[in-house]
Amino acid sequence: MDPVIRIENLQKEYETDAGPVPVLKGMDLSIYPGEFLSIMGPSGSGKSTFMNILGCLDVPTAGKYFLSGRDVGTLNSDQLAKLRNEVIGFVFQGFNLLPRANLEDNVALPLVYCNVQKAERAERARGMLDKVGLAKYPESFPNQISGGQQQRVAIARALVNRPELILADEPTGNLDTKTSGEIMHLFRQLNEEGITIVLVTHEPDIATYAKRLVKFLDGRLIYDGEVSEAHS
Ligand code: ADP
Numbered sequence: 001m002d003p004v005i006r007i008e009n010l011q012k013e014y015e016t017d018a019g020p021v022p023v024l025k026g027m028d029l030s031i032y033p034g035e036f037l038s039i040m041g042p043s044g045s046g047k048s049t050f051m052n053i054l055g056c057l058d059v060p061t062a063g064k065y066f067l068s069g070r071d072v073g074t075l076n077s078d079q080l081a082k083l084r085n086e087v088i089g090f091v092f093q094g095f096n097l098l099p100r101a102n103l104e105d106n107v108a109l110p111l112v113y114c115n116v117q118k119a120e121r122a123e124r125a126r127g128m129l130d131k132v133g134l135a136k137y138p139e140s141f142p143n144q145i146s147g148g149q150q151q152r153v154a155i156a157r158a159l160v161n162r163p164e165l166i167l168a169d170e171p172t173g174n175l176d177t178k179t180s181g182e183i184m185h186l187f188r189q190l191n192e193e194g195i196t197i198v199l200v201t202h203e204p205d206i207a208t209y210a211k212r213l214v215k216f217l218d219g220r221l222i223y224d225g226e227v228s229e230a231h232s
């Protein structure tokens with residue numbers, strides 16, 4: 001089976017006034033279809049930088065990134081946007097919903113960029129709200145629902161393009177323990193349906209929902225293996 005994600009000697013430096021700062025110092029990793037991977041590491045270890053590169057929101061300084069077998073470094077911006085739309089759904093810590101759009105319109109938003117017609121957009125958005133347990137509230141606005149419900153809407157939005165991969169950067173970072181567990185159950189259910197999941201967390205309890213754990217320290221990969229063994 002070919003990996004969904006393959007990176008080879010991935011490096012990232014940020015240019016600052018004090019000179020270049022290396023943040024990712026040569027990483028190699030393959031992630032296969034159906035995996036559920038947690039990434040842990042201290043604050044500043046490069047997790048978000050790494051996720052932004054996987055999500056094609058940022059580019060590496062050196063190294064290779066293959067997404068769904070395509071060498072991302074060789075694509076122009078249109079090709080990259082298309083590939084990203086087709087393959088990846090993104091979930092963020094802060095939900096990132098549009099405050100003035102109702103829930104259905106928030107979920108349907110990615111379809112606007114794919115030229116899906118209005119009636120089909122509405123139907124697919126409602127289907128995804130149903131999937132995350134919010135079918136009753138399509139016309140509510142983000143500020144009328146709880147944080148956990150907002151994250152469910154964000155997950156519905158990430159799913160609406162039927163991606164094979166979900167990238168989630170600290171998706172439970174703003175949620176209480178019980179709500180975090182509910183969100184993780186939803187991710188696990190999606191994974192059981194075949195979606196590949198890569199999730200960043202700094203909470204060991206959250207990481208245990210995954211099947212595989214990777215640990216970062218100072219821009220390097222220092223552990224890759226079983227979730228349980230890493231905590232023993
Ligand atoms: P994490 O998500 O693991 O907390 P980040 O990837 O956000 O880590 O950051 C890794 C390091 O890169 C940190 O030291 C951070 O200060 C630095 N960094 C992140 N973004 C930038 C940027 N745009 N310019 C300069 N340094 C940055």
Ligand code: MG
Pocket residue numbers: 047048049
């Ligand atoms: Mg981060």
